[in-house]
Amino acid sequence: MAVVSPKVTADVIEAQEYPDLSNRFRVSGVPKIVINDQTEFVGAQREKKFVQEVVKAGGTT
Amino acid sequence: MEGTGKPTPSWEDLMAMIQPDDLAKIRTFFDSHLQDPVTVELYTQPRSKLVVPGQQECEYCEETEQLLREVADVSDKITLEVHNVRENPQAGAAHGISASDVPAFVLLGQNKGQVRYFGIPAGYEFAGFLNGIAEVSSGQTPLSQDSLDELANLSSDVHIRVFVTPG
Numbered sequence: 001m002a003v004v005s006p007k008v009t010a011d012v013i014e015a016q017e018y019p020d021l022s023n024r025f026r027v028s029g030v031p032k033i034v035i036n037d038q039t040e041f042v043g044a045q046r047e048k049k050f051v052q053e054v055v056k057a058g059g060t061t
Numbered sequence: 062m063e064g065t066g067k068p069t070p071s072w073e074d075l076m077a078m079i080q081p082d083d084l085a086k087i088r089t090f091f092d093s094h095l096q097d098p099v100t101v102e103l104y105t106q107p108r109s110k111l112v113v114p115g116q117q118e119c120e121y122c123e124e125t126e127q128l129l130r131e132v133a134d135v136s137d138k139i140t141l142e143v144h145n146v147r148e149n150p151q152a153g154a155a156h157g158i159s160a161s162d163v164p165a166f167v168l169l170g171q172n173k174g175q176v177r178y179f180g181i182p183a184g185y186e187f188a189g190f191l192n193g194i195a196e197v198s199s200g201q202t203p204l205s206q207d208s209l210d211e212l213a214n215l216s217s218d219v220h221i222r223v224f225v226t227p228g
Binding site for chain 1 (some may be wrong): 078104120121125162164171172173174175176177178179180182183186188190193196199200201202205207208209211212213214215216217218219220221222224225226227
């Protein structure tokens with residue numbers, strides 16, 4: 001999504017090397033996805049749902 | 062000693078992280094998937110020669126640099142730029158990467174948004190990282206047209222964090 005949209009920043013974070021960030025977002029299983037520090041889900045997501053959550057977080061024109 | 066028989070293997074060759082078979086597979090993948098150049102900007106901190114109390118060493122910085130270098134060496138389309146945050150703590154500021162974020166790197170190519178990695182992209186993450194390079198090189202993703210249409214209308218910035226582990 002960050003490839004196609006200038007509004008999106010996508011971070012891949014190796015949880016064990018970044019324990020502070022992992023603790024902040026209470027990472028206990030991976031993959032864990034956090035959108036705008038708020039919406040969270042654990043486990044691989046279907047594209048449609050993932051995109052919906054991103055659009056919900058960013059709003060649309 | 063040039064031109065006098067076999068070149069002496071360097072230690073880097075002997076200590077390669079990526080096996081020759083895998084390098085060949087990566088080369089095949091890159092040959093068919095890379096289009097435009099990709100720059101990998103790595104923010105890292107070399108191991109210090111002195112032990113300084115209170116100063117944290119970066120556990121995976123050297124491995125990450127080596128892994129990225131081996132990948133970059135596979136294709137002329139990939140350039141690795143290494144920034145030492147100990148010498149220049151502001152090096153990654155333009156990408157929102159602070160001096161304590163080591164190792165971290167960004168992929169720069171045909172991507173419109175930011176693609177950043179924090180930590181070594183090893184193990185299960187390695188294939189995803191190679192796909193990331195290919196997508197940044199081509200600007201193309203496997204996203205459906207519906208998804209592309211929805212994302213095209215985004216009105217404010219969205220920050221996606223994906224936490225992973227290599228094993």
